[in-house]
Amino acid sequence: MTADVRVAVLFGFGINCDRETAAVFDMVGGTSERLHVNHLVQGNRSLEEFDILAVPGGFSFGDHLGSGRLLGNRLRFALREQLQKFVSSGKPIIGICNGFQALVKTGLLPGPENASLEPDLIQRASLTLNNTGRYEDRWVTLEFDSESPCIWTKGIQRIECPVRHGEGRFVMPTEMELDNLSQNHQLTVRYVDPSTDSGTGLSDDLLPFPLSPNGSMRNIAGICDPTGLVFGLMPHPEAFYTMWLHPEHTSMKLNEDEWEGSGLQIFRNAVEYVRSQR
C-alpha cells in the first residue's frame, strides 16, 4: 500500500507562495494542504498529521522588524514542541525565501552542530538586506554541493530559478562557523557564474552583483541542517516547475515531453524520500 505523502503548506499572515508550493508537491505525487498557521497554533490541527512541512515565500508580517522574524517567533514560541518532534521523527521541512528566513530565525537552520543533537531553536545565522538595498526579481544560476546530506537536493547539480527578495544576504558572525557548515556540507546551494562549467562553479570568493543577487557570504543561496532533512533557500525552485516559466523559453525548441522545469526535482526528492522511509 502506498499511503499518501501528506504535505502541510503553511499560509496566513502574509505568506503568499502557498498556492504554487502546494501545486508543485501535488505534481510530484504528494498530497498537499494549505494550512493556516493558526490551525496549528490553536491546536485544532497538528503537524503529526503530515509527512512534510513547507514554509513558503511571502511577506509574513510585512517583513517588519526583519524578514521572517515575526513568523519565526510564532513558530518558535507557539509550535516549539511540535516542530522539534517533527524534525526528531525524521520528517523533511523546506523553507523557501520568506520561509527560509523564518527557519533561520527560529534556529531550525542551520541547527545544532551535529546530527546527533536535538534541534535547539537557537538562532545562529541571519538573512539581511541585499547589498544593493533593493528588492529584486531576477533569475540566478545555482549549483549544489553534491556531498550535502540534504535529502531535498540529491542528484541535482545546477539549476536556474528566480530570486525575489530584498533581504537575502546570508550572514554568520564568524568565518569559523561558516567553515563548520562547509565541512558538514551544509552549504547546500550557492550562486554561481553561469559561464563556468556545471559542477565547477562553487566558490567562496564573493561573486559580483547580479551573479550573486545579494552579496551573501560565500555566495550562499541555501543551507540544510546537519540531518539534511531541514532545507531552506532564498531562490524559488517552485517558480520553475515548467519550462514556460523560463525567461528564454521562446528561444528554445522544446518537444512535448521536455516542458518539465528543473525546479520540480527538489520537491520530488522529498516525496520520494518519505516513501523510501516507509
Place this chain on the structure above:
Amino acid sequence: MTVHDVRIEVTPLQTEGMRDVRGDVVRRQLIADHGIDVGIVRSICGYLIRSKYDASSITPRVQDIFSDPIIEFGAVDATLIHDATFFPHTPSLCVTVGFKPGVTDNPGAAANDGFQVLFPDVNAAISTYTTYVFTNLPETVDNAWLASTLHNQLIERAILATRDDISSGNASVITFPERPTIVRQSPSIIDLEVADEELIRLSVDGLLALNLTEMQAIQAHYRMIEHQTARESVGISTNAPTDVELECLAQTWSEHCKHKIFASKIHHIDTETNEDSIIDSLFKTHIMNPTHDMAKEVDWLLSVFHDNSGVIAWNDDWSICMKAETHNSPSALDPYGGAMTGIVGVNRDILGTGLGARPIANTDVFCFGPPTWTGELPSTLFHPSRVLRGVHAGVRVGGNESGIPTVNGAIVFDERYIGKPLVYCGTVGLMPRRLADGRESHEKNPTPGDAVYMVGGRVGSDGIHGATFSSLELTDESPSSAVQIGDPITQKKMMDMILEARDACLITCITDNGAGGLSSSIGEMAEYTNGCEIDLGKVPLKQEGLSSWEILVSESQERMTVAVAPKDTEAFEALAALHEVEATAVAEFTNSGYFHVKHGEETVAYLPIEFLHDGVPQLELESEWIPPVQPEFIPPASFDNTKLLEEMLARPNIASKETWVRQYDHEVMAQTAVKPFVGKERDGPGDAGLIAPIHGDSQGIVVSCGIAPRYSDIDAGAMVAAAIDEAVRNAVCVGVDIDKMAGLDNFCWPDPIESEKTPDGKFKLAQLVRANRELERICRAYRLPCVSGKDSMKNDYGVWPNKISIPPTMLFSLFGNHIDVRNTATSNFKQHGQRIYLVGNSKDELGASEIAYHLTEKNLAEGIGGNVPRLPEPERQLDIYRRLSKTIQDGLIRTAHDCSEGGLAVAVAEMCIGGRLGAIIDIDGIGEGDSFSRLWSESLGRIIVAVDSEHEMQFIEAMSDADIHLIGMVTDTQNLIIEDGYEELIQADVAVLTNSWKEALDMTGGV
C-alpha cells in the same frame, strides 16, 4: 494600571562582514538624484512602546522581538547615538523621522503584533521611527534641505540634532505621537433655506464639491411634504438635512463616484466641419452602447459596467476580470502612501467583484515630470524624481507584500505631469465560474435580512473627503486628511479570509470600501434589495470621538463590506477569527426603500435609495473644437542618424525602466510566461504580460496596455486611437486570442468645464468628445468591448493663469485569452539568419512623435506639428492582427515587437539589444515618406517580426494579402546597420545602443 513608555533602539552591528545598507541607500540615492555625496550614513530603528510593561521586563526579550542577535544591537531606554561602541565620533547631523499622530505606522503595527506574542496587552501601542546618522557631512549641504529629502512633512515629523546638540547633550529625542482626544459631536442640522450664494459657500467650505444646481436639488428634496412625513416617522429633522446626509450625498454624487461629466448633456460645436449637435452622455453613447452591441454577438461577456470590475468567461471553469484605477491627487501629496493605496485599492475592486475574485496580476502605468527636471517648481510640489521614487516604492510595497505579480506597465514623462502625476494601477482577477452551491460567482444575490459586515481595518479620521477632494483641483490648501498609507498585510489576511468564505459559500454580496467609505459601499449594495439599516455605533474605530458623518464617509483602507445570510454568520465570524481579521456586523439589508443610518438608537440619515443614487441632476456643458495650431515639425537639414538613435534610446520615454521594474515581483504565483524583460541577458523589452494562472495548464491570459498622451497636442482623438492600437499590438506580439479580448478605458483629463478658472474648458471638452468618438470607432472595428472604465477629470495644478494642466491622457488596458503559452513570442532576435519583416505600412506621420519632441527640445526644430498617426482602416488592421497572432499561436513566429515611440529605428534597436545580435535592415519600399520619416515615424498598426528560414514560406502564406515587407536579416556581427536602398543611414554598435538604453533611467547610484 500604570502605563509605561519604553524606548528601544536598534542599529546594525559593525563587525566584519556586516553592513548598514539602510543608511547606504540614502547616500546612493542622494548621489543619483542630486549629485551630492553626503559621506557615510548610518541608521537606527526606533520603537516607542506604550504598554503595561516596564523596561526591566522588556529588556530580556529585546533580541526575541526587536533586534536580530546576529546582525543587530538593541538597546532599551538609551539613545544609541551616544553609545561610543557604535558611534565613536560625534556625527555631523542626525535626522530622526517619525510619523505624525494618526498616520498609519505599519512597522509599528507589526512590532505590536510580535510584542503581543510575549507581552499580551490589548491596549499596547508601538510607534516607530528611523534616525539617519550623517557621520561626516560636507559643510555645503544644508541641514534643513537634507531633512526635507528624508521625510514628507504632511505625514511625518523630523527632528534634527547637530554635532553641537549631540556633544552638549541638548539633542532632543522623538516621543510617542500623541493624538488629541476628540469628543464626538452630535449630528448637526444644515439649514438649506438660504440664498444661492450661501448654498455655494456651504459646498465650498465643506469640501462637498457640489455645484449650485446640485445643492438646489438637495434643497428641493427637503421641501417635499412626502419626505418630511417619512422623516418625522423616524425622528430625524423633517425639513433640513443632517450633516451626515449632506456628506453622504456629496460623496455619492461626487464626480469621482457618479462620473457626471461623462454622463452630462454636451452641446458640441466643431468649427472644422460646422457640426452643431447635442450628445446625451458620452459614456452611454460611445462606451456602453458599443459594448452592449458586442455582447449580442459573443457569449463570454458575463458582467460589464455595473460591478467593481468587468467579468469575462475565460473557459468553462473560470472567469477573469480586470479593473484599473487612478490615484493621482493622493500621489501628488504623498507619493508613497498615495500610490500604495492606489494599488491595494484596486486589488479590493477585484476582491469585490461578483462574489469575490482573486487578484492574480497587477499592472501599473505612471506619468511623471522629467526626472532630470531643473526648472522651477511650485513650493508645494515634489521634484519629479522624488515623485517617481515615492510612487514606485508605494506600488512596489503594495504589490509585493500582497503577493500579486506586477506583469505589465509603463512610465511616461512630460513636463506637464509635474503639476499632477498620473498613477494608474490595474489588477486582473480570477474566479471559478460556479461556487460549490451552484451559484454563478459573477452575480451578487443579497436578500433583505442579510447581515452586512465590515471586514478588515478599522475606521479612522484618515481618508476623509478623498472622493470629493479628487473631484477638485490641487491647491496649496489641499487637506492632509485625504492622504493615507495602505497596510498590505492587513489586507492580505483579509483577502485570504474572504476567498475562503467565498469558497465556503458564505457570501451573498461583497464590495470594497474605497471612495466614499461605508456610505458608498453599503449605499451601492443597498440598491440590490432596495434598502438597508446601518448602525454606526457598531463600527470599530481607530480612535474614539469620530462623529457620525466621519464614520460614514471615511475612506480608511483595507476594508471590505460583505453580506452574509443569517444562517451563515456564525461560520463567517469563526473564519474571521482564525485569520485574525476583524469582522463586525454593522448593518442589515432591508427592502424599505431607504438608506437608513442610525448611531445607536438615533437616526442620523434617512435618504430614499432612489434619490441617493439617481437624484443628481444631469450637467449641461459646452464643447467647441478649434484645431490647435502647432508649429510644423521640419527635421534639420543635416543630422547623424546613428547619433540620433543613441540619443533616442536614452530619452526617458524610451529608455529601459529595468532597475525600477525588477523591484516589482513579477513572478510570484508561478505563472508568468512572458516577463517584463526578455532575451539573452533578460533585459530586452517585453511587449505584453502573459500568465498561465492554473498550475500545470498552459492556457494563458494576456495583459497589455497602450498610452500616447502627446498625440493630444494635435488631436485627443488620435491619442485614443493610438493608445488602443498600441495595447492591441502589444497583445498580438505575444499571440493573443484575437476573438476574446476586452479593454478598459481610463481617462485622465484636465478640468473640461468652462469657468473663470478654466477659460479653455470648451476646448478641453471638445478633446474629450473627439477622444470618445475615436474610442467607439476603433473598439467597434476591433470587436474589443470596454468592460470597465474610470475617469479622473480634474488633473490640474494651481489657478488660472498659472495653471498646469496635464495633456489629455487615456490609458487603454487590455486583457485577453491565450490558447497555449508554450506558443508565444518575445521581442529579442533569437539567432543569426532570422529574416526580419515589417508587418504594416510606414506613413509620413511625424506629428507629436518622440523624435519631433527630441529635436524641438534641442532647438533643432521649430515645433512638433504635422501629421499625427491615424488609423483610417481599423477593420483591415484587425485582419492583419488576426493573421499574425495565428502565426504565433501556430509556433511559426517566436520573435515579434511592437513599433511605437521612436518608430522603426528604435524598435529594431531594442530587438538587437534583447538578442545581443546585430541586424542589417533596408527600409526602402516600406511606405510613403522620406527616409527620415520611415526611420522615425510612429505610424500605427506596425509590428516587426523575425522568422526562422524554415518557417518563412508558411509565414508569408499565412499573412496572405496583409501588408508585410521583408526588411532584413539578423546577423552575428554586433552591428545594427540600417540602409535605404544604397544609402547607409545607421551603423551602430549593439553594445553602445545597449548602454544608451539602459543607463538613462538607472538612477540606482551604484550597487
